[in-house]
Amino acid sequence: MNGRADFREPNAEVPRPIPHIGADYIPTEEERRVFAECNDESFWFRSVPLAATSMLITQGLISKGILSSHPKYGSIPKLIFACIMGYFAGKLSYVKTCQEKFKNLENSPLGEALRSGQARRSLPPGHYSQKSKYDSNMSDQSSFVTSPAADNIEKEMIPRYEPIPFSASMNESTPTGITDHIAQVKVNKYGDTWDE
Numbered sequence: 001m002n003g004r005a006d007f008r009e010p011n012a013e014v015p016r017p018i019p020h021i022g023a024d025y026i027p028t029e030e031e032r033r034v035f036a037e038c039n040d041e042s043f044w045f046r047s048v049p050l051a052a053t054s055m056l057i058t059q060g061l062i063s064k065g066i067l068s069s070h071p072k073y074g075s076i077p078k079l080i081f082a083c084i085m086g087y088f089a090g091k092l093s094y095v096k097t098c099q100e101k102f103k104n105l106e107n108s109p110l111g112e113a114l115r116s117g118q119a120r121r122s123l124p125p126g127h128y129s130q131k132s133k134y135d136s137n138m139s140d141q142s143s144f145v146t147s148p149a150a151d152n153i154e155k156e157m158i159p160r161y162e163p164i165p166f167s168a169s170m171n172e173s174t175p176t177g178i179t180d181h182i183a184q185v186k187v188n189k190y191g192d193t194w195d196e
Contacts, residue, residue: 021113031102031110038098047090054086055079 027035061067062075069075105111187193 021110025110027110028108030105031108034098034101034105038094038101042091042094042098046094047087050090050093051083051086054082054089058082 058067058078058081059075062069062078067078070077099114102108102111103114
């Protein structure tokens with residue numbers, strides 16, 4: 001023995017380390033193939049149909065007069081905007097499908113990172129022994145559970161509401177310069193005016 005106690009169960013599964021996927025990561029050939037496949041499928045099966053549909057709906061709304069067309073360029077700016085929004089909506093709608101394709105890859109570090117990320121979210125906290133550098137800083141500060149000391153600090157920082165006393169100069173008995181009296185102006189046949 002080396003003097004350290006090992007508290008692990010004999011048949012317990014040891015979690016594999018999560019691969020680091022950063023900006024310098026070079027994908028494998030299989031991952032590149034899946035990237036290209038995802039790009040093609042998201043374009044042809046999601047982006048093109050959504051862009052065309054959004055353009056047709058926009059043109060229909062312009063034709064019915066619900067949307068106005070530009071005085072100089074007509075419906076072109078709104079149709080281009082609808083096309084761009086449909087394109088990006090199609091790409092974003094395919095993200096989950098593409099993630100599933102990467103998770104199904106056997107020897108893929110990217111697929112392993114996606115699988116372990118999903119497992120980490122679905123298991124209770126503290127299951128993995130690895131923690132990010134932010135977990136240790138944030139574990140003491142929870143936005144849902146506060147300690148009495150934190151409550152006292154919050155009470156000291158937030159100014160108390162002090163009601164403004166009723167001002168005697170603004171009550172109903174004091175005139176404020178606004179009157180209900182409408183001045184009668186009379187005009188004679190020569191155009192002279194006077195108040196009554």
